[in-house]
Amino acid sequence: MSGPKDGHPSPGDGATGRATLTAVRPSPRPPAPEPPRRPGVARWAADLAMGARFAVNGGRESWARTIMTAVGVGLGVTLLLFAASVPSMDSGRNERTNAIAAFGFGEEPKPGPGTIRLAQANTDYGDKDIQGMVMAPDGDRPPHPPGISGVPAAGEMWVSPALKTLLASDEGKLLRERLPYRTVGVIGDSGLSGPAELRYYAGITQKQFDHVISDYRIDRWGAQDTSGDDLDPALVLLVVVGCVVLLLPVLIFIATAARFGGERRDRRLAALRLVGADTHMTRRIAAGESLFGSVLGLAVGAALFLLLREAVGGGSMMNLSFFTSDITPTLPLALAIAVTVPASAVVVTLIALRAVTIEPLGVVRNATPKRRRLWWRLLLPVLGIGLLLPLAGGFGAGSSGGDLQTYQAAAGAVLLLIGLTALLPWLVEAVVERFGKGPVPWQLATRRLQLSSGTAARAVSGITVAVAGAIALQMLFASVEAQNTEETGQDPNRAQLILNAKVDNGAQANDAFARLRATKGVGSVLGITLDTVSDARSKKKDPADIPTDSLTVADCPALREVARITSCRDGDVFVINGSDSYVAPEDAFVKPGAQINLSVRDDGLPSPDKKKLWTVPGSATKVRPREDPTGATSSGILATPGAFDIADLPDPQAQAMIRLDPKVPDATEYVRNASASIGPALDVIQLSGTSQSSEFQTIRNVLFIGATATLLLIGASMIVTTLEQLRDRKRLLSVLVAFGTRRTTLSWSILWQTAVPVVLGLALSIAGGLALGTLLLKMVGEGLAVDWAGLAMMTGIGAGVIVLVTLASLPPLWRMMRPEGLRTE
Known part of the structure; x- marks a missing residue:
């Protein structure tokens, strides 16, 4: 009989005759390889x-x-x-603004081939601010503003693209009357603070600067960067x-x-x-x-x-x-x-x-x-x-x-x-x-x-x-x-607009007042003409040391705006009380019966050598000053036209206090246009009670x-x-x-x-x-x-x-x- 097959034990195997099981150990299997650990950054990226x-x-x-x-x-x-x-945006705007600045501060250069005469001619048109400047070269090499290729000739102007568009539109009809210049060019980007800026440069003659209140000369354009203030x-x-x-x-x-x-x-x-x-x-x-x-x-x-x-x-x-x-x-x-x-x-x-x-x-x-x-x-x-x-x-x-x-x-x-x-x-x-x-x-x-x-x-x-x-x-x-916000001291209820103009004589002052009175939208105009006078008896040789004061000529309604006058008629003269005068008490010379010198030099200082005398009437009344609609006070002599002929003022300045007709919507624009016909750099000051x-x-x-x-x-x-x-x-x-x-x-x-x-x-x-x-x-x-x-x-x-x-x-x-x-x- 054959033995056991298939590895099964025989019943007689072993010492005890028991069946036994032979444990066959499986061959050990190699461990599975661990997946490579990726670094943290690579794992995150994946x-x-x-x-x-x-x-x-x-x-x-x-x-x-x-x-x-x-x-x-x-x-x-x-x-x-x-x-x-x-x-x-701020840096670019500041750079261009500084480049086109023309400051007249510091020592002014003497006229020469490389200088130019300037005056600010800014104006407002509705709610728009228009930056303007009139200029006349002193020689053949004047510096020109950035953005234009040369200085405009008299009667010509360069305008910004936005201003050119405004002037060509129906909206700019009144503004065209205010800028009587021929447009010859458009200001480039380098001459503007922004694309919507309204700016112009106009050329005038040296003679026209005689009617400009404030002008100055420069020999270069640009200002030091002030953006870091x-x-x-x-x-x-x-x-x-x-x-x-x-x-x-x-x-x-x-x-x-x-x-x-x-x-x-x-x-x-x-x-x-x-x-x-x-x-x-x-x-x-x-x-x-x-x-x-x-x-x-x-x-x-x-x-x-x-x-x-x-x-x-x-x-x-x-x-x-x-x-x-x-x-x-x-x-x-x-x-x-x-x-x-x-x-x-x-x-x-x-x-x-x-x-x-x-x-x-x-x-x-x-x-x-x-x-x-x-x-x-x-x-x-x-x-x-x-x-x-x-x-x-x-x-x-x-x-x-x-x-x-x-x-x-x-x-x-x-x-x-x-x-x-x-x-x-x-x-x-x-x-x-x-x-x-x-x-x-x-x-x-x-x-x-x-x-x-x-x-x-x-x-x-x-x-x-x-x-x-x-x-x-x-x-x-x-x-x-x-x-x-500051209180300006201005009173827009007494006058809405103020115009200051430099005139050659009294006739020009009267003509300016007449033009303003005839302007559409003007209710009334109170005009005063004033000049600087000096002490005729001063022994000082230096013109800068000679005491000065002002002489104001106007009718009675206008004088009542600058002084507290109870009784006034044509031919009267008034003297501001000495304690309210701007002149130091030891230099005070304006009083009834005093002699004053009307002569001034070309630089505006009193002339100690050439004198044109006028005696203050002894009947002059002492009055106290009153703040005018601008908030300023006057000093010196106040005279009516019957007492002093404004034709005798050598270097007069005219000031008009304008009251508007509220029924005319564009009255202010009409007045500004009239001011342009009086002088090339005149603008109207609109009074406001506060400023920011x-x-x-x-x-x-x-x-x-x-x-x-x-x-x-x-x-x-x-x-x-x-x-x-x-x-x-x-x-x-x-x-x-x-x-x-x-x-x-x-x-x-x-x-x-x-x-x-x-x-x-x-x-x-x-x-x-x-x-x-x-x-x-x-x-x-x-x-x-x-x-x-x-x-x-x-x-x-x-x-x-x-x-x-x-x-x-x-x-x-x-x-x-x-x-x-x-x-x-």
Whole structure:
């Protein structure tokens, strides 16, 4: 019998007769090689690149989210690029302004072949400022202004392109009468501060300069750069806070745009977990999708910037205009934008996904979320207040630490405003969780807010920061405006216009007054003629040391405007009381019976050798001066035409106080045209009770332009955000309609869902804005002063933007409620 087969033991094997099993050990298998570990940077790059590919190849839904993100980021990038262009815009404008400056300060050069005689001939036309200059060369090599090829001959002028267009239009009909010169050329860009500047250079004869009150000579054009002059600390603070208020909502919106489509994207990421991706890899892939959208947004923003740059480059707003070549972002700021925007998209996405659990079978988002912590949200505004409080009453004091104080103020304002943004989601969550019963639209809205209040809070965070900053800026603006507004002492109720003219004799003065009285729109003209007289008995040889005073000749109504006269008739003479005279008491010589010298030299100083005497009548009445409509007071001798012939004045100057007919709308323009016929460089002074510094006016105009752009961005961004949220809930809306929910119910629910965060955001912005405004007022040494009208206006604007955005979102909302939204693939 054969033995056991197949390796099975025989029953008799072994000492005990038991069956035994022989264990056969398998040969050891070599361990599987571990995949090479990629370095951290390479792993990040690969995962981000994979996310970017998903954004491109993920179908229509991925492209919809990517386009939404690109449009949102692109709007913000456009405004950031304009903000980054401000330094180059300011630099280019200052360089050209300094190049075309012709200052007559310092020692004036003597007439020669290389000098030119100038006089300012600026004028106003409606609300437009026109910069003009008349000139006459002294020799054959005069310097010419930048932008023109030579000095204009007498009767000719060079004009800027904008002025040429104005003169050729129907609007410039009255202005053509004021500039009686033949246009021979157009000023180039190098001779203009901006493309919309209204400027002209006109040539006149040397004889015509005899009728110019103030002229001077130069031998070169240009002035030393004064752009670095220190601003008032309050104006610096206004600029700093303005930049923070205008740019912070832009940055917040860019961060919000990076989270568009978050809910649908998170559900798609579950598929990646199913095929083996871990949590960290999944988050990096999601960040890659946002990164691609933000990079595409950079391209969109750059394209919009280039398009708007061409439009802005030729336009003008509030007397500010810039050439297209000026609107160029500085390289460091442009690089910062190019790096920060994509990086912020990655960081925001990673932070947002920390609150989401992505599992292979789905996204755990509908579970009860953790309550938002309050302590770190309060820490941000507290730190901001901590930075601002030490500056109270000492901002800008002294030169030391000026830049540090500026950075500290900017950082404090940023932290305080960002703190409001951080507090808003907590506030919305804390309030909506207490909402209960109510109508169906209210329940739908509140339930949605309770499930995802963060999305609604992010939608209004930009407007919250903008309104809070605007309230604070309005409070500071009112204070700075008061500091930079001065009382001029002028009284526009007594006379609206003043004209000063240099005339050769009394006949020319009377002729000038007659022309003005015959001008259309003039109600009355009070004309005075005055000249400088000196002490005839002075023994001083130096003309500069001889005491001088003024002699004013006018009729009684005009004299009553410059002195307190009770009784006056033609032939009377008055003397300003010595204590009210500008002449020092020891040099006072004007009194009844005194002899005065009417002769002057060619340089306007008294002539001690050649004398033309006149004796003040002993019957002259002493009177006290009165401020004239310009706020100035007169001194010396006041004489009526019957007592002194103005033909005896050797170097007279005529002044006309003009009252207008309010029924004639263009009366001021008619008077300005009449002044051009009297002298080539005369202009009319329009009286005003107050005046503001030019620096404040420029800053105010720039802030207004920036605020307008930011408000438009906020409105556009909120429309994009609302459309993205509606698109994300398209299927849910269609399901509700399919189950019989009325469209009006859903429309009201969307309105309530928007209104609740808006109301809470506006309440938070009012509190934060008042706090920031109070701190800013303390920094400039001002007490608390709330502009309640401005606060109401800012709040109303913020609420109005929300209402308009909600109305704009209703048509797409109705389209998304169609049953076609239930289709799926």
